[in-house]
Amino acid sequence: MSFIKRLLFLSVINFIDQTMSNFLSEFFIIIPLTFLSYCFYVYRSDKNISALEAFLLGLFFDLISSSYFGLNTIFFCLVAYYLNSNANSFKLFSYLQVCIFFGLSASAYVGFTQLVLNLYNFSYLTLFLSSIVNIIFCFIIAFIAAYFPKSINMKL
Amino acid sequence: MARTVPTTGQKLNFLLILVISILILYFDLSSNNFQNIKNGFKSFKISSYFVLKEITVEPLKSLQNRYKTKSSLIKENEILREKLKLSDLNNFITSKDNIFSKNEEILEDLDKYNFFYDIAKLRSINPNMFKCCDKHRMQIEVIAKDKTDNIEKFVFNKMGIIGQIIYQNKYSEVLLLTDISHSLPIKSESDNFFCNARGSGREGFIICKYNPLVWSEEIIKNQIFYTSGMGGIYPKDIEVGHVTNIEAVNSNEKSLLIKLNASPLDSNIFGVLKN
Numbered sequence: 001m002s003f004i005k006r007l008l009f010l011s012v013i014n015f016i017d018q019t020m021s022n023f024l025s026e027f028f029i030i031i032p033l034t035f036l037s038y039c040f041y042v043y044r045s046d047k048n049i050s051a052l053e054a055f056l057l058g059l060f061f062d063l064i065s066s067s068y069f070g071l072n073t074i075f076f077c078l079v080a081y082y083l084n085s086n087a088n089s090f091k092l093f094s095y096l097q098v099c100i101f102f103g104l105s106a107s108a109y110v111g112f113t114q115l116v117l118n119l120y121n122f123s124y125l126t127l128f129l130s131s132i133v134n135i136i137f138c139f140i141i142a143f144i145a146a147y148f149p150k151s152i153n154m155k156l
Numbered sequence: 157m158a159r160t161v162p163t164t165g166q167k168l169n170f171l172l173i174l175v176i177s178i179l180i181l182y183f184d185l186s187s188n189n190f191q192n193i194k195n196g197f198k199s200f201k202i203s204s205y206f207v208l209k210e211i212t213v214e215p216l217k218s219l220q221n222r223y224k225t226k227s228s229l230i231k232e233n234e235i236l237r238e239k240l241k242l243s244d245l246n247n248f249i250t251s252k253d254n255i256f257s258k259n260e261e262i263l264e265d266l267d268k269y270n271f272f273y274d275i276a277k278l279r280s281i282n283p284n285m286f287k288c289c290d291k292h293r294m295q296i297e298v299i300a301k302d303k304t305d306n307i308e309k310f311v312f313n314k315m316g317i318i319g320q321i322i323y324q325n326k327y328s329e330v331l332l333l334t335d336i337s338h339s340l341p342i343k344s345e346s347d348n349f350f351c352n353a354r355g356s357g358r359e360g361f362i363i364c365k366y367n368p369l370v371w372s373e374e375i376i377k378n379q380i381f382y383t384s385g386m387g388g389i390y391p392k393d394i395e396v397g398h399v400t401n402i403e404a405v406n407s408n409e410k411s412l413l414i415k416l417n418a419s420p421l422d423s424n425i426f427g428v429l430k431n
Contacts, residue, residue: 018284025287048159051169055177063197066282069190070181077177081170087159116185117289120336120357 003053006041007060013037014064028126029133030110034061036138038076039102042083043090054080071116075109095142103135110134191323198295199326202279241425242275244314274300276311278424279327286420290357292332294319294420298428310390312427316418317396320389321428328428332420333362333396342396342414343384349373350384353396353414360419362397364412365405375399381414391429 017033024031038057042049058073065072083090090098110130114122162170184190221227281294298306311318311330319338323329331338338355340362349371353364364381379399385392401413 018282022283022287025284030288046159048162048166051166051173054170055173058177063194066194066198066285068181068184070177070179070184073177074174074181077170077174081162081167081174084159084162084166088161114288116181117285117291118357120290 003056006057010034010038010057010061011064014061018065028123028129030114030126030130031134031137032106032109032113034065035072035075035079035109036102036106036134039079039083039105042080043087043102048084048087049080051077051080067113067117071113075112079105095146099138099142100135102138103131106134106138107131195323195325195329198280198329202295202327238425241314241423244423244425272430273427274298274306274430276328276426276428278420278426281420283421286332286334287359290336290355292319292335292338292355292357294330294332295327296321296330296426296428297327304430306428308389309428309430312429313418313420313423313425315422316416317383317390317394318418318420318426330420333416334359338362339387340390340396341384341386342381344373344375344379344381346373349375350386351412353381353412356413360416361400362414362416364414366410366412367408368404368410369408375402375410375412377402 014034017031020033021030038061042054054076055073058076059069061072061076062069093101107127107130111127114126221230276296276298279295279297286292286294296311306321306324306328308320308322310320317333317340319330319332319335321328322331333340333355334357335355336357340353341350342353342364343350349366351364351366351371353362356363377399381396381398383390383392383394383396395417397414397416399412400415403411403413405411
């Protein structure tokens with residue numbers, strides 16, 4: 001996938017993410033769909049993701065999501081580095097472990113972004129609910145991939 | 157295929173990029189240096205959206221309308237709807253107990269009076285940021301024949317005050333009352349209590365903190381608050397909202413939670429006061 005395609009893909013996911021979070025915020029839930037998609041892309045990639053690419057994608061995401069510059073960049077770089085370093089170890093893990101890892105990563109992302117963007121109204125309820133929902137969400141994606149391997153080729 | 161573990165050089169790259177990212181985040185949080193880039197991008201996004209809509213959806217819509225016998229009715233309906241929205245704004249100006257209604261000249265000669273505000277249309281508001289985060293902003297397009305400087309002009313809708321313009325380009329950025337960096341000078345009806353209410357970062361609420369030893373007037377729940385006119389941006393005596401919660405932080409500080417009358421999500425037509 002070329003870099004431009006990745007940017008376009010990120011924009012589309014971000015649009016869905018924003019539409020969805022508008023509805024989910026009523027229930028104190030945040031699902032960082034764009035971040036999870038990026039994690040999934042790094043995880044599934046055959047090659048290591050370079051630091052520059054993670055930086056540029058993060059910066060672009062910061063721009064389109066109207067957040068502070070550097071906020072998503074930090075997370076994108078950290079995730080890229082961690083997944084690059086442990087890509088082979090992940091192959092030994094079960095679906096359950098991988099789902100929990102991604103769910104907790106998403107929760108950490110939610111917690112950190114809330115600290116920066118919403119410090120005055122930081123809510124543990126949102127963080128707690130989001131953690132549970134994110135883990136369940138990862139399970140659902142894994143189940144879909146496992147039960148419909150031919151139609152949806154994104155097996156975890 | 158197995159992926160190779162990052163080499164020392166790649167690890168250093170990540171470290172370097174991470175440090176740069178942290179520095180960028182720090183600069184963006186502590187200064188407004190990236191604001192122009194962000195506003196430029198927002199303007200581009202909004203313009204692109206309207207241009208795309210203009211060349212894709214609008215021709216289809218007009219084609220559909222052409223074949224409809226009721227097309228003229230639709231047009232008339234749209235015009236009436238716009239007029240209704242404007243009339244709502246005028247109602248706010250004349251019906252509320254504020255400085256405008258106290259000016260008898262306006263009321264006596266209502267039809268001929270040229271209202272001293274410009275109409276503005278909502279161009280963009282991020283409901284996610286509005287509902288979740290501390291930074292509450294929206295983009296509006298001021299529709300005025302002459303290009304005047306609208307910075308620090310106050311924005312209102314049919315329900316009341318919304319915020320003030322802080323940045324002007326093709327579209328104007330409005331700092332909403334609920335933004336944590338916004339401060340609104342308010343007062344009680346008796347003129348014995350004054351306070352600067354800050355945005356709470358929550359939809360529809362502002363917070364007023366005061367020293368009860370200095371301000372002896374007893375504030376009760378549901379008490380209505382008005383703009384004090386101090387600060388020079390908002391006119392005096394416009395109803396802002398009512399108290400929903402009173403919290404004694406300590407013996408020297410009390411905090412009032414005030415529910416605002418107006419929400420920027422109520423309408424997509426706004427007024428921008430000229431002077």
